[in-house]
Amino acid sequence: MSKFFIFLFVIFIHHLSLAQSVQLTGSVISGTEKLPSASIQLKIFGNEDLFTYGFSDEEGNYKLSCEISQSDKFLLIAAYIGYQRDTLIVSRTDLLKQAIFQHNFNLKEDKKQLDEIYIKAPNAVEVNNDTTKYNVLRFTSPEDRNLESVLKKMPGMEVNKDGTIFFKGKKISKVLLEGDDLTGEGYKAITKNLKPEFVEEVQALEHYVEDNLLKGIINSDDIVLNLKIKDKGVKKIVGSIDAGLGTNQRRMLSTNLISFINRTKAFAFANHNNLSSS
Known part of the structure; x- marks a missing residue:
């Protein structure tokens, strides 16, 4: 019976090693300007399947919580209308090094779209x-x-x-x-x-x-x-x-x-x- 419980414990620990919780936080700005409602995406590197998603708040801050799979690399992406999107390639190891992974985005204006955006809304x-x-x-x-x-x-x-x-x-x-x-x-x-x-x-x-x-x-x-x-x-x-x-x-x-x-x-x-x- 004790061997059976040891087996279950090993399986449980193995499962935890494959999927571990992580929290991602940071801010989205452009220079000194805060960017509220910017989209933040965490995608799997390679096939770019969406892993989790969120928006920055009124102060331009974002917070995502998810369970990281056994994928080796991920894409952390910030996007905002009228600005060039920014992408960070991050490894699973980096995400799990600390309880909270922090990264701040500083987006650049997309001057090719500015005129069109101001006209629309x-x-x-x-x-x-x-x-x-x-x-x-x-x-x-x-x-x-x-x-x-x-x-x-x-x-x-x-x-x-x-x-x-x-x-x-x-x-x-x-x-x-x-x-x-x-x-x-x-x-x-x-x-x-x-x-x-x-x-x-x-x-x-x-x-x-x-x-x-x-x-x-x-x-x-x-x-x-x-x-x-x-x-x-x-x-x-x-x-x-x-x-x-x-x-x-x-x-x-x-x-x-x-x-x-x-x-x-x-x-x-x-x-x-x-x-x-x-």
């Missing part, structure tokens, strides 16, 4: 307690055909091949339209079809509780996205209808509509063509 990302707000315009490029392609560019967001969305490594449960759930877990109908120019802001809501009466009473790990739509009104339909006819009876029809009528929300997406394209 003052803030790309804002963090307020459990709510992270993204200014969609700041992440949108002319080639983006749907909201999903813009979400992929937002710090903290991940979208896998089938369209499932993750925020800070956790799966999104719903995508709300102005606070209303129209699709449940079938939110890909919205993110894969809605054009980004119709969305003003994407909000990531952590610890989401659907019933307002239960907020602050029950604990929730749910994360949802809430979409704020541009130019909405009491009675309004926003969107577009694209149609085309060509030779040999070729045709194309695409609708992308969201209605706000008497506080009722609805959406309609449709694509049809006989051009051998999707």
